[in-house]
Amino acid sequence: GTIIAEGDGNLATGFEFDPTTTSPTTMGYVNSANDTIYLGPNGLMTGDKLEYLNGRGVSIGGAGLGQLVGGLVNGGEYFVIKTADPNVVKLAETRADALSGDAINLSSGATTNRKT
Numbered sequence: 001g002t003i004i005a006e007g008d009g010n011l012a013t014g015f016e017f018d019p020t021t022t023s024p025t026t027m028g029y030v031n032s033a034n035d036t037i038y039l040g041p042n043g044l045m046t047g048d049k050l051e052y053l054n055g056r057g058v059s060i061g062g063a064g065l066g067q068l069v070g071g072l073v074n075g076g077e078y079f080v081i082k083t084a085d086p087n088v089v090k091l092a093e094t095r096a097d098a099l100s101g102d103a104i105n106l107s108s109g110a111t112t113n114r115k116t
């Protein structure tokens with residue numbers, strides 16, 4: 001998968017990773033119990049908008065073809081929630097959700113694919 005983020009000043013930052021990795025310190029590791037994604041060092045801030053692209057056909061938390069990526073959809077826009085670990089992020093459906101800390105449950109998924 002790939003995450004393309006727009007930070008302050010609309011600078012694009014891309015993270016390409018394999019969400020099937022099982023190593024907690026490898027880019028793309030998904031901890032579905034904590035609803036987090038390990039991205040490694042990054043400059044993302046809470047509220048930054050990003051786009052999720054499933055370029056390799058394997059979805060974060062997804063189990064089958066065409067299935068939502070733990071609620072994330074290919075081409076969907078989401079918002080970053082920083083965590084105590086600067087290398088790990090959570091995702092929210094809206095900027096308001098991100099600012100309030102309301103993260104998407106990566107095992108059961110988002111309720112909608114809002115593009116804002």
